[in-house]
Amino acid sequence: MGSKKGCFIVFEGIDGSGKSTQISLLQEHIQEHSINCMTTMEPSNGPIGTLLRQFLSGRIKGEETTLTALFAADRLDHLNNPVNGICKLLDDGIAVLSDRYVFSNYAYQSVSVPLEWIMKCNEMANEIVRPDCHIFIDVSPETAMERVTRGRHQTDIYETKERLTDVRDRYLDLIHRMEDVENIIIVDGNRSPQEISDDIWAKVCHYFV
Ligand SMILES: Nc1ncnc2c1ncn2[C@@H]1O[C@H](COP(=O)(O)OP(=O)(O)O)[C@@H](O)[C@H]1O
Ligand SMILES: Cc1cn([C@H]2C[C@H](O)[C@@H](COP(=O)(O)OP(=O)(O)O)O2)c(=O)[nH]c1=O
Secondary structure (H helix, E strand, O other): OOOOOOOEEEEEOOOOOOHHHHHHHHHHHHHHOOOOEEEEEOOOOOHHHHHHHHHHHOOOOOOHHHHHHHHHHHHHHHHHOOOOOHHHHHHOOOEEEEEOOHHHHHHHHOOOOOHHHHHHHOHHHHHHOOOOEEEEEEOOHHHHHHHHHOOOOOOOOOOOHHHHHHHHHHHHHHHHHOOOOOOEEEEEOOOOHHHHHHHHHHHHHHHOO
16 A cells, blocks of 8 residues: 655664664664654554543553554554655655554553454554564663653553563564564664664664665
8 A cells, every 4th residue: 555655664662662762863863864754653643642642641541452442543543644644754755763653552452452453453554554674672671660760750551560571571572473574673772872873773774875
């Protein structure tokens, strides 16, 4: 579906793994080569993403199948919305860096919802666009928790050491199982932001130079 022209790179990892930090650094690298590059995230800034953030903060309660379906629906809106959707940006030749995509749904929601059903919910998104590459930033749950709680009074519903430990294990298992189908790079996130960024650039620069 669609005629993708821009490069689509997705960052994955547990909360606090350093995704947004690395997305900004990669965007700078890409723009240094005079390539138009936009960053985006899931949950998106659209109506379903805004609703999801209220569930994530605990302000409203919902059960996990509802959240699973909402994450998948938000993803379709994030892809297809005609104003600033990922497909529109890629079709315009813009490189897109997204903080999370389908693997987040698989890893986070499969803790309590059958993975097969989550994959079905994401079939349409995978048909619309598969990332050129997924970058998984791997950090220990201890490091992640230390980072997400630093200077914050409140945490989101998934930001517990137990949940992040389970989610990280699920990510690693899924990456292993899907290495023939998806292009996935695992990056050690327990280094300085600059070292990680240099490593990522060395692995993805071939898309841009
Ligand atoms: N490599 C790193 N080493 C130490 N702290 C980091 C590193 N990368 C990010 N941080 C810090 O950890 C916190 C979470 O990083 P962030 O990039 O927002 O992660 P995420 O988007 O995955 O939640 C921020 O305070 C950030 O400044
Ligand atoms: C996109 C997506 C996110 N999530 C969760 C992961 C995070 O806990 C939260 C996103 O919150 P966010 O504040 O963006 O966290 P982070 O800094 O780690 O990216 O939503 C899912 O559980 N399933 C999904 O499909």
